[in-house]
Amino acid sequence: MADHALRGVGLGSKTFEDEQGIEFAERQVLGFDCPNGHHFEVTFAIEADLPTSWECKKCGKEAVRSDGVVGEEKEVKPQRTHWDMLRERRSIPELEDIFQEQLSKKRESDVEY
16 A cells, blocks of 8 residues: 555546647737736637626725727616606606695595594
């Protein structure tokens, strides 16, 4: 048993195979600049879809590509308010009727005090 042991090697940490006969994928390096002036590079495969922004490795802010390529603006939907959702379910005349009912209930409850 002791003859077959590999000393000083953690499990799964290294492979003892050589790199002969292995064809690595072609790569490209893309530079990014963050608003704080940091510049860094990220390596991508040639066939990868390249991002237009990447999180800065030093400060965490969103960095843009150094080559000036800008992504398409995403259409931002306005946030739906409570009133918008209410208007999807009720018409203005219905809302006026409900309001008058609630107002009369409130007035009746105030008289009791």
